[in-house]
Amino acid sequence: MILEVLKTLFTPMNFLFLNVGLFSGIIVGALPGLTGTMCIALLLPLTYGMNSITSMLLLLGVYCGGIFGGSITAILINTPGTPASAATALDGYAMAKKGQAGRALHTALSASIVGGLFSTFVLLVAAPAIASFALKFGPVEYFALGVFGLTIISSVGGDSILKGLMMGMAGLFVSTIGLDPIDGIPRFSGNITELLGGIKIIPALIGLFAITEILNKGRNIFNTSETPIQIEGKTKTRFIDVLKYKMVLLKSSILGVFIGAVPGTGAAIASFLAYNEAKRTSKTPEEFGRGSEEAVVASEAANNAVTGATLIPLLTLGIPGDTNTAVLIGALTMQGIIPGPQLFVEQRSWVYAIMFGLILVNLFMYVQGKFLIKSFINVTKVPSNVMIPVLIVLCVIGAYAVNNNTFDALLMIIFGIFGYLMLKLKFPLTPMVIAIVLGPMVESNMRRALILSKGSWSIFVTRPISCVFLIIAVLMLFLPLIKKYLIRS
Amino acid sequence: MSDYQKNMLSGAIFFLFGIVLLFAIPFTIQQGNLSAVGPRAFPNFIGYTMVFLSGAHLVITFISNKLSSKKTNEKDDVIKNGKECSSQGLKDEIRVIVLGIIMLLYVLTFENLGFFASTFIASTLSLILFKVHKWYHYLAVYGSITLIYLGFTKLLFVMLP
Amino acid sequence: MKKLVSILLVLTMVIALAGCSSTKEKEPSTQTTEQAKETETVKSLDFPKNPITIICPWAAGGSSDSMVRAIAEIGKEYFGVAVNVVNKDGAGGTIATTEFKNTKADGYTICLEAVGVFTTQPFMREVQYSMDDFKPVIGLTTEPIIMVAGKQSGITSIDDMKALGRSISYGFSGTGSLPQLAQEKFFQDSGLEAEGVPFEGSAPTLTALLGSHIDIGAAHPGEILQYVESGDLIPIGVFSQERDSREAFKNIPTFKELGYDIDMSVWKFLIIPKDVPDEVSAYLTETMGKIIADEKFIEFANNSNLMITPYTPEEVIQKVADEAAVNKELLAK
Numbered sequence: 009m010i011l012e013v014l015k016t017l018f019t020p021m022n023f024l025f026l027n028v029g030l031f032s033g034i035i036v037g038a039l040p041g042l043t044g045t046m047c048i049a050l051l052l053p054l055t056y057g058m059n060s061i062t063s064m065l066l067l068l069g070v071y072c073g074g075i076f077g078g079s080i081t082a083i084l085i086n087t088p089g090t091p092a093s094a095a096t097a098l099d100g101y102a103m104a105k106k107g108q109a110g111r112a113l114h115t116a117l118s119a120s121i122v123g124g125l126f127s128t129f130v131l132l133v134a135a136p137a138i139a140s141f142a143l144k145f146g147p148v149e150y151f152a153l154g155v156f157g158l159t160i161i162s163s164v165g166g167d168s169i170l171k172g173l174m175m176g177m178a179g180l181f182v183s184t185i186g187l188d189p190i191d192g193i194p195r196f197s198g199n200i201t202e203l204l205g206g207i208k209i210i211p212a213l214i215g216l217f218a219i220t221e222i223l224n225k226g227r228n229i230f231n232t233s234e235t236p237i238q239i240e241g242k243t244k245t246r247f248i249d250v251l252k253y254k255m256v257l258l259k260s261s262i263l264g265v266f267i268g269a270v271p272g273t274g275a276a277i278a279s280f281l282a283y284n285e286a287k288r289t290s291k292t293p294e295e296f297g298r299g300s301e302e303a304v305v306a307s308e309a310a311n312n313a314v315t316g317a318t319l320i321p322l323l324t325l326g327i328p329g330d331t332n333t334a335v336l337i338g339a340l341t342m343q344g345i346i347p348g349p350q351l352f353v354e355q356r357s358w359v360y361a362i363m364f365g366l367i368l369v370n371l372f373m374y375v376q377g378k379f380l381i382k383s384f385i386n387v388t389k390v391p392s393n394v395m396i397p398v399l400i401v402l403c404v405i406g407a408y409a410v411n412n413n414t415f416d417a418l419l420m421i422i423f424g425i426f427g428y429l430m431l432k433l434k435f436p437l438t439p440m441v442i443a444i445v446l447g448p449m450v451e452s453n454m455r456r457a458l459i460l461s462k463g464s465w466s467i468f469v470t471r472p473i474s475c476v477f478l479i480i481a482v483l484m485l486f487l488p489l490i491k492k493y494l495i496r497s
Numbered sequence: 498m499s500d501y502q503k504n505m506l507s508g509a510i511f512f513l514f515g516i517v518l519l520f521a522i523p524f525t526i527q528q529g530n531l532s533a534v535g536p537r538a539f540p541n542f543i544g545y546t547m548v549f550l551s552g553a554h555l556v557i558t559f560i561s562n563k564l565s566s567k568k569t570n571e572k573d574d575v576i577k578n579g580k581e582c583s584s585q586g587l588k589d590e591i592r593v594i595v596l597g598i599i600m601l602l603y604v605l606t607f608e609n610l611g612f613f614a615s616t617f618i619a620s621t622l623s624l625i626l627f628k629v630h631k632w633y634h635y636l637a638v639y640g641s642i643t644l645i646y647l648g649f650t651k652l653l654f655v656m657l658p
Numbered sequence: 659m660k661k662l663v664s665i666l667l668v669l670t671m672v673i674a675l676a677g678c679s680s681t682k683e684k685e686p687s688t689q690t691t692e693q694a695k696e697t698e699t700v701k702s703l704d705f706p707k708n709p710i711t712i713i714c715p716w717a718a719g720g721s722s723d724s725m726v727r728a729i730a731e732i733g734k735e736y737f738g739v740a741v742n743v744v745n746k747d748g749a750g751g752t753i754a755t756t757e758f759k760n761t762k763a764d765g766y767t768i769c770l771e772a773v774g775v776f777t778t779q780p781f782m783r784e785v786q787y788s789m790d791d792f793k794p795v796i797g798l799t800t801e802p803i804i805m806v807a808g809k810q811s812g813i814t815s816i817d818d819m820k821a822l823g824r825s826i827s828y829g830f831s832g833t834g835s836l837p838q839l840a841q842e843k844f845f846q847d848s849g850l851e852a853e854g855v856p857f858e859g860s861a862p863t864l865t866a867l868l869g870s871h872i873d874i875g876a877a878h879p880g881e882i883l884q885y886v887e888s889g890d891l892i893p894i895g896v897f898s899q900e901r902d903s904r905e906a907f908k909n910i911p912t913f914k915e916l917g918y919d920i921d922m923s924v925w926k927f928l929i930i931p932k933d934v935p936d937e938v939s940a941y942l943t944e945t946m947g948k949i950i951a952d953e954k955f956i957e958f959a960n961n962s963n964l965m966i967t968p969y970t971p972e973e974v975i976q977k978v979a980d981e982a983a984v985n986k987e988l989l990a991k
Contacts, residue, residue: 036653042655047653050653050654170550170554171507171554173550174547174550174551177546177547177550178511178547180539181540181543184539184540184543188526188536190536191535191536193526193527193536194526195525195526195536195540196521196525196526196540219600222596223593223596223597226592226593226596226626226627227589227590227592227593228589229592229627230589230628391634392627393627393628393629393634394624394629394634394637394638396623396627397623397624397638398638398641398645400600400603400620400623401616401619401620401642401645402645404600404603404607405649405655405657408607408657409649412656414604414607414608417604417607418601418604420604421600421601421604424600425597428593428597432503433503433504433506433507434500434503434504434507435507451539454534454539455534455538458534463534
């Protein structure tokens, strides 16, 4: 059967479209505001006449490429192209400021490949088992997972955990704006119709990261003591170099696979969790946030490990693991293929072709990545005062394109100004982003769980998975404080 | 502004925000119909936590300031933040404000004036703000904007006004 | 220098990509001239000259979005111009609909609508639009709502539910949606104790059902077909006047047969601003009718298990008004 699978896979058309998808995915992912998801949706009609495997390869290429592409701009200009790369921007950009942009990019690429290949391996070997575990996640467990995610705030809060928590609260507040997820009652939206849909993550993300940075650059533009982003002499890291972070790679990939397999969670959550875990067990935790290569490895491996993992519930149960795979279902439906338990049994070779195809996607991504990094690095040689106007245009288009709404672009600028003021007052911005991403998941699932348990709060501790997550969350929240006290005494 | 002042100010702002939030909730959010944990619950939680955290922040800032020697603190702060108050520092901040205004105007006119007009104005203004003199830089920027427009509308089918 | 070379390389790749997407468009253009001739009499209308935009008030990749993209792709041949899709999701479709009210009434912008936007959303909160602001173009598809039980719940029929002895949890996608209303009415009429749990979309609802976190759910045939066939979900009944005639569903009783006269299905249609000139709207109705009769659309509908229901504009207005009246009463309770 393996030969049959490989025969259907190794055709020139497949290779061509795979690479077209990868290339488009990386470019679109790099552009702030545009995500791989959007690109997949745009390419859907094109796949109509294609062979189903070819179309899947094309779209998978976009998917994986999109996640890596976001990291490129995250590292070079502190603008994560997709929310999945937000954690990479934290240390990646810091590395770029130290003149190590090339190193950061190559490390990110290698880590991404490792994560992607690991998840494909898990997909091939253990898909059904993981899928049935993922099904055990109901509203109670999602709430616990979300709370666990929120506690990361205490570790990315920089020097003052209190300030980090306050920004986290601000982020949670932002996430409540719009329609209540359970009762449909408008909250804090005033008379503005656009706010009813809530504040989307992309305008907030680009605003807090990119626009704030643009304002910062604007301030320092004539300040010659600020070194521009240089690329030091030997920028090429070989693939082997990344392997010195074996443990981090392994843990981050496992986290990524886990989060990807649980439906409804995405690469952003995975990368933050991995970042947090790497920092916790690192020998140099103080480096995190200041340009630690380890941090980049962690977040990149995790967010690409999500790619293979989201296919697990998709191919075994017909349930999308995240928004990208949800669009993939549309593509498959157009082809007359309904992913799910029956497909897995009746058309095994098709399913395996896709899985092997994902391996090819990752391998080609390494090749394309190396090449594209060179091109992108050249872009940074453009002087800031010319680059900034173009960046502003790209950001505005990106925020606008999410929902074809100028209001989102306006929100983005407001977030940017807010972010700049917060930075001046020495408040960290990352906790706010994490809270905006996770807030909705935490609140809606908490309320669902309470509806199911008829108001009984004990359900969160009586269900095992949830209990475990909540205990870990509490530990994570107080661990840094405990550490501080232990060091003092 | 010294660190102490910054912390007190920010603490006060968050504290105020929390209080306002707590008062605003009953006015703006209707009661839900499903059980006690309704649409007000989470915002209430956020409000109370915000007040608590910012209160703690204010208290801690105040106490740690009193404990450590006041004089050395102020001097260090002036040295650290002195740059901001110098004339160059002030010019930098004004530039940031102008840049912020340019961006706001750009976004507000994006749909009304159309993509090309608003982008043209915004980019020219920012280039001027950054004291770009060489004409070919201006050309390069306009060229890239055109390329961006073509790329987005033809390739990606993203509609721009 | 290096910068120029890399920019050039990127440009050539970009152009190659453009070449890729445009070769795909070259094929239909030979057909365009033929089909354009068919509608030549109406073409003296001088419409369309510019690209047409269809607005989809739901997110990219969802079922509504896939349908709009299918229409757009087929529409390129029939209209002779590019047809673009624009997504504006949020608040159950009400944001996009409110904005659509202010769109230029030249016929170049069309909006997809699901009946819930006019028959349930207005009764849940203040909305700034109504059917009077628009003119329907044509009805598109209908999907009935089927109630299913998770395998692990042990429920296979209404009697099982009554014998269960405990309160039943049911899930649906979106607050105020028709699946919610239908189930609510059923549980009210039957006197059974039940809790409704809203989810963000049909995928989370199905996931919760399959993971036996909720007992019952209601969804569309397309979404549950494979699970019904594999036995993971047990169908209880369908909320329509007659049984679904398609092979896989004809054994599912209607709720009317089971003693509960509840008839709610989700159907979708296209609208344009009410001031669009009559000739243009007639042309749009005629052409859209051809598009959804095209075999490619039929294939798409079959794959997604949608029933094509090309209601005329008058029928759309009537149906919306009728269903709104029914739902208004239900929601007032």
